[in-house]
Amino acid sequence: MGELSGPGDAVDRSEGFGERLLGQLLDRAHEMPPQLIAPLVAEEIRAIGGRDISILLQDYAQLSLVPLPGRGLTDGEPLPLEGSPAGRAFLSETVVEQPRDDGVRMFLPLLDGSDEIGVMALTLDRVNADDRRLLRRLAGLVADMLVTKNHYTDQFLRTRRREPMSVPAEIQWSLLPPLTMTTPQVAVAGILEPAYNVAGDSLDYALNDDVLHLAMIDAMGHGLNAAVLATVAVGAYRHARRAHAGLAELYEFMDTAIDAQFGPDHFVTAQMMRLYTGTGHLEWVNAGHPAPILIRDHRVIGALEGTGTLPVGFGGSKPQINTRQLRRGDRVLAYTDGLVEEHTTGGTLFGEDRLIAAIERVGSASATVQQMVRNLSHTLMRERGGVTSDDATLFLIEWRGGTADHLTRPLL
Structure with a gap:
């Protein structure tokens, strides 16, 4: 019987096998240098009978899963996101089991919160409910460790580069x-x-209490100059947002920062939004950017047109705040003009009509926003003949409504 905390206390605080394994991993990980994370994970998995262990990280282009090298891990070729068991686990965010002659190959998504990191793969002789529960929790802990250690190593970033x-x-x-x-x-x-060559496009967001703050930025020009311009714009946006500036004040602060640093000949187009997650009330300011697209039940309702102002850096007048009430399940797609102003292999402009057609074709087959934005981007790339002479960025938001209060209740 486990140790009790005091007289009359019937709470058992003893360690079970699963808790002990996860606890040992967590205790040892605090001071573990990044290059020893892989051997540590492999050692813990072998303790429960696992073998042929791989940690697969998503590449930057979101096309494949790349094996992380390390002692105790099985290396190999990158696996495609489309058409592989590992890719299916990643895209669906669910465990995939593949029966084999020598046991069961398991593919577990590595999720840091909801951020998709990659997949952990291993083989067991047989799998029961206790194994599944333990491995799901282990995969969550491994994802957290990879994200934490990533802040002070290049190892994981190098792996993701193709x-x-x-x-x-x-x-x-x-x-x-x-x-x-x-x-x-x-x-x-x-x-x-x-x-691997994006320069002037950028995006940012923050969820503060019940308000989701979002921004999409497209800096003029190409190359290093565009990247520096976008960096100042994002920095100014974050500074003003964290100082509780309103949407109109955000624009004015960013406009002043760009003009003061670069002069009147430089600008960025931008879209700043606020979504109140409890009500679905959407507010936005458009500074020379393509209007976002409202999607409902996999169909495009239309562009969210509204009164705009000049691009950031041109000293436009104080912008008007546009509003829209969303319905549960509505999706809003923001994008940069490089997506529609690209020319196809035949020389014609790609255009918004083809973008809308692709949204409706891809949307019905995409359960999550992650799947939709990835599928849409890759579909558009194929339809442009693989040509991207300008940055092309997509940012998709889905309002679901309700509350998150149920997550605070104890799991008994």
Whole structure:
């Protein structure tokens, strides 16, 4: 019988096998250098009879899962997100089991909160409910460890790279928040192309209490100049947002920062939004950016047109705040003009009509915002003949409504 905390206390606080295994991993991970995380995870999995252990990380282009090298891990070729058991586990965020002659191959999604990190794969002789529960929790802990250690190592970033990365892209990726976030009330997902050469496009968001703050930015020009311009714009946006500035004040602060640093010949187009997650009330300011698209039941309702102002840096008048009441399940897609102003292989402009057609075709087959934004980006790339001469960024928001109060209740 486990040790009791005091006379008359019937709470058993003894360690079970699963708690002991996870606890040992957590206790040892605090001071563990990043290069020893893989051997530590492999050791713990072998303790429950696992073998052929792999940690697979999503590449920057969101096309494949790349094996993390390390002692005790099985190396190999990257696996495609489409058409592989590992990819199915990643895309569906569920455990996939593959029976084999030598046992059961398991693929467990690595989720840090709702941010998709990759997949953990291993083989067991047989699998029961206790194994599944323990491995799901272990995968969650491994994802947290990878994210924490990633702040002071290049090992995981190097693994995710399938191509050389430009300096402007290096700057942009260092600015970005996690490209996916899911809560009971709201979900967001984004993607940037070309992943290894993006320069002037950027996005940012923050969930503060019941308000989701979002911004999409497209800096003029290309290369390093565009990346520096976007960096100042994102920094000014975050500074003003964290100082509780309203949407109109956000624009004015960003406008002043860009003009003061670069002069009147430089600008960024921008879209700043606020979504009240409890009510679905959406507010936005448009500064020379393409209007976002409202999607309902997998169909495009239309563009969220509204009164706009000049691009950031041109000293426009105080912007008008546009509003829209969303329904539960509505999705709002923000995008940069590189998506529709690209020319197809035949020389014609890609255009908004083809974008809308692709949204409706892809949306019905995409259960989550993560799946939709990824499928849409890759579909559009194929329809453009693989051509991306300008940055092309997508940012998708889904309002779900309700509350998250049930997550605070104890699991008994």
